[in-house]
Amino acid sequence: MLIVYSKELAELGFVVFRRQNDTGGLKPHLFIRFKSKEGRLLTFAIDTTRLPASQNQPDAYLITHAHSDHYGKSAMLSVSSWCSEETARALEIRHEKSYKGNTFENGKTFSVCGVDIRTFDVYHTPGSSAFYWENDLGNSILITGDVKDARNLPKCDVLLTEASYGDPADLSCYFEDDIDGLHHAVLSHIGERKVVFGAYEFGKSQKAVSILRSMGYNGPIAMNGKALSLTESFVENSGELVEIKVCRTISCNISIVPIGDLSFFGSDIRKYVLTCRSDHPFESIRLSDHLDVDGLTQMVKDICPKITIIYHPNKSSRTDRFAKHLEKNGFKAFSINQIQDIIGNEKQIKPTE
Ligand SMILES: [Zn+2]
Ligand SMILES: [Zn+2]
Secondary structure (H helix, E strand, O other): OOOOOHHHHHHHOOEEEEEEOOOOOEOOOEEEEEEOOOOOEEEEEEOOOOOOOOOOOOOEEEOOOOOHHHOHHHHOOOOOEEEEHHHHHHHHHHHOOOOOOEEEOOOOEEEEOOEEEEEEEOOOOOOOEEEEEEOOOOOEEEEOOOOOOOOOOOOOOEEEEEOOOOOOOOHHHOOOOOHHHHHHHHHOOOOOOOEEEEOOOOOHHHHHHHHHHHOOOOOOEEEOHHHHHHHHHHOOOOOOEEEOOOOOOOOOOEEEEOHHHHHHOOOOOEEEEEOOOOOOOOOEEOOOOOOOHHHHHHHHHHHOOOEEEEEEOOOOOHHHHHHHHHHHOOOOEEEHHHOOOEEOOOOOOOOOO
């Protein structure tokens, strides 16, 4: 049984809680309350969906990046949302809506309600950012979102981080990017068979194009419309990209498609998934936008927080497993699944002193 360090967190001047959604379930991820240095009680929503206008609104919706499991699709419609310029651009392309919130230059500081929030690139997707600020007591909190590279991240008192590959007992949580594997897949089939890579539309597809171009592949690469727009927007020297208009019909030697579309292609086409997950039926090339479990553990050791909260992936047991792993390594840690402070729809949040 994990311990939830509510008392220790409160002593540091932070409260984390979750909220119910309209149907009585839990809204994704969590909320943080603290006092600013000017003594204002503030609430920041982290990677969650918008609350209906009739309900108490947080002072800010912080969006770490534009992946769907961080809910920018909903939060982007709030004037109180904050994300990097790149994340806003990616959300607009992905969801075909205009971003109504505020943006910052990734790596720079912005202010919300008198709180200076420092941001750090975590190299997970174009524009993915970590957020850092201090409360009235001078204690700091760092929210990483998904992390590929933690080299920029500062030390902090409270750390909110992810555990997408945080299960120390699962062998698929240990990996290194297999750039050579991607090179080999292209070189061994070029001129003989078409190759299709399954990859996430935002992040992985752009990374694949960058790697293919840097290895010297200059031919056209076929992609679906959104992935193509995102690649043109975020990859310098993306080269010739061709839109796949009819699924299953590809003309290029190399194509990048959503993972779910791979099964539409016949055995005459060589198929790979670009992932470190082991639950896809196709041969995989290990290429990840995340730290593996050793990388995550090293990140926590380097940041050396007093308390760590594992808040993502929402609804996954990996958050519990990584929190336990950190506890075994001598860190105070708990998972989002252990948070018992839940605010219902009907209740208004009343400031407490
Ligand atoms: Zn992500
Ligand atoms: Zn994620």
